[in-house]
Amino acid sequence: MTSSSASCSRIQLSEMTDEELVIRAKRELFHTTVAYEELMRRYQRTLFNVCARYLGNERDADDVCQEVMLKVLHGLKQFEGKAKFKTWLYSITYNECITQYRKDKRKRRLYDALSLDTQEEAHEPEQPAVDSKGLDHWLVHVNQVDREILVLRFVAELEFQEISDIMNMGLSATKMRYKRALEKLRKHISNPF
Structure with a gap:
């Protein structure tokens, strides 16, 4: 694929709806991740900001974002589309933030005990x-x-x-x-x- 066809493909992807990208990503995964990457590109900044505000620090937010992206990558084929992709993504994000928060809380309890x-x-x-x-x-x-x-x-x-x-x-x-x-x-x- 030449750079001009790659940029054309990127433009076409950016014009697609989330639902269209999900369908394409489910069809392409794991041979190619272009549609998946476009979905993540759309939400990456907001995803990070949500995590950072919930967890209170950027290091944990970055870790949680990476975990969310992996869960989306591996769970996208099973995503049934009963809810919007965005809703599903933030549901995963919320659950991962809760998990991280609980881990941090357990660590704080241990540190407090020490x-x-x-x-x-x-x-x-x-x-x-x-x-x-x-x-x-x-x-x-x-x-x-x-x-x-x-x-x-x-x-x-x-x-x-x-x-x-x-x-x-x-x-x-x-x-x-x-x-x-x-x-x-x-x-x-x-x-x-």
């Missing part, structure tokens, strides 16, 4: 210096059982009784291991060497 005063479980003014990419790095500093307790508590958001039932441990032993694991992580965060 900054707890062990006696009173009250928040300290300083947050630990842990970034979201470093979470796995910090969890390697506790043994497997303690890591499982922390993951069940903060990722699965289970209560101590549920964790104790799952792990076949007494409730007091579960709480004690949880507190000790947090204390060990606190020490690594405040003195990483």
Whole structure:
């Protein structure tokens, strides 16, 4: 395809409705992604702005946009057209933003727990210096059982009784291991060497 025919094709695509592009994309995928790319080009900026405003930062918004585009790419063949493409796209976007928000909320709960005063479980003014990419790095500093307790508590958001039932441990032993694991992580965060 020459550059002039590619630009002609781009002009023709830009004149198509969303519904026409969806039909064409469903027919072409995965041999070519031209119609899909045009759909994403139309909504990319607004999609990013929606995500950025919902999530509060551009890094997470960019990640969610990429995830949305992949979900659209892989789900377009099953899109039945009962709703408008735009509605379907923003439904996926909303769900991905909610998922990201919940992940961030779980991370914040863990970070808050790492900054707890062990006696009173009250928040300290300083947050630990842990970034979201470093979470796995910090969890390697506790043994497997303690890591499982922390993951069940903060990722699965289970209560101590549920964790104790799952792990076949007494409730007091579960709480004690949880507190000790947090204390060990606190020490690594405040003195990483």
